[in-house]
Amino acid sequence: MLNLLGRCCLITGGSRGIGLAIATRFAQAGATCTLVARDEAQLRNAVSSLPAPNQQQEHDFLVGDVGDESFWELSVKTKPDIRILVNSAGQPQNSLLRKTTPEAIDHLVRVNLLGAIYGTKFYASEMSRRKEGCIINISSVLADTGGAGSAIYAASKAGLQGFTKSMVAEVSRFNIRINNILPGYIETDMTAAMDSTARSMVLSKIPLERFGTVEDIANAAHYLVTSRYVTGTNLVVDGGYSAS
Numbered sequence: 001m002l003n004l005l006g007r008c009c010l011i012t013g014g015s016r017g018i019g020l021a022i023a024t025r026f027a028q029a030g031a032t033c034t035l036v037a038r039d040e041a042q043l044r045n046a047v048s049s050l051p052a053p054n055q056q057q058e059h060d061f062l063v064g065d066v067g068d069e070s071f072w073e074l075s076v077k078t079k080p081d082i083r084i085l086v087n088s089a090g091q092p093q094n095s096l097l098r099k100t101t102p103e104a105i106d107h108l109v110r111v112n113l114l115g116a117i118y119g120t121k122f123y124a125s126e127m128s129r130r131k132e133g134c135i136i137n138i139s140s141v142l143a144d145t146g147g148a149g150s151a152i153y154a155a156s157k158a159g160l161q162g163f164t165k166s167m168v169a170e171v172s173r174f175n176i177r178i179n180n181i182l183p184g185y186i187e188t189d190m191t192a193a194m195d196s197t198a199r200s201m202v203l204s205k206i207p208l209e210r211f212g213t214v215e216d217i218a219n220a221a222h223y224l225v226t227s228r229y230v231t232g233t234n235l236v237v238d239g240g241y242s243a244s
């Protein structure tokens, strides 16, 4: 496994699911991780589940809402040494637009899109001073395919793609890379809420005939973090769902 020894990572949505799997993979490679979510008890458990870093540092957590700009102001002051930022915090939608309140729309965009934008804004400045950085945004195949009941979710995840491409033009000269992962349907709490009919329908559209695992996404994140010449890309990890 390529070495991330001594690299400090901040992973939003790190208390469970995809974020925790990425943190685990990075910690196995020697990185020191700070996990971000809103539930402190879950964060404590997640931090204690990580393999210990191979040096004096310790894994840590920050409790906060990524959609709140003031969280990021504080985060960058508390943890200025972050070299790898993974924006994985996100929330699903399961409502037709006509039944979605303006408050719910605002909330989804705030967490799924603005969370990553704020994180990048604050940490790209720090990274540019140190001339080193890697940012990974967790988008979704729904950004490309869309889906009834997911209009705002898909719009917020698609927004990450334009954002990422634009940031390449702004940050590459500071040796900062930024990429998106587009997971398909992955076994986490987010997909556990699907009923059996919806699940079977989705499964019938996945050529590799299974939902993805969080390790499938952690592998993709590890590839992006260790691939020095990859930036501005959308890495689709969906078992062929969007290709069929």
Ligand SMILES: NC(=O)c1ccc[n+]([C@@H]2O[C@H](COP(=O)([O-])OP(=O)(O)OC[C@H]3O[C@@H](n4cnc5c(N)ncnc54)[C@H](OP(=O)(O)O)[C@@H]3O)[C@@H](O)[C@H]2O)c1
Pocket: 012, 013, 014, 015, 016, 017, 018, 019, 036, 037, 038, 039, 042, 064, 065, 066, 067, 087, 088, 089, 090, 091, 092, 111, 138, 139, 140, 141, 182, 183, 184, 185, 186, 187, 188, 189, 190, 191
């Ligand atoms: N699972 C899939 O099939 C799938 C597919 C495509 C894309 N994705 C994307 O992958 C990412 C991770 O999803 P997942 O399946 O791992 O979801 P998950 O198991 O539900 O985990 C979501 C994580 O985000 C945190 N979170 C949610 N809202 C937050 C907020 N406002 N501020 C800070 N943290 C927040 C949650 O902790 P708290 O609730 O404690 O805050 C939790 O740690 C999301 O962006 C999701 O959209 C998932």
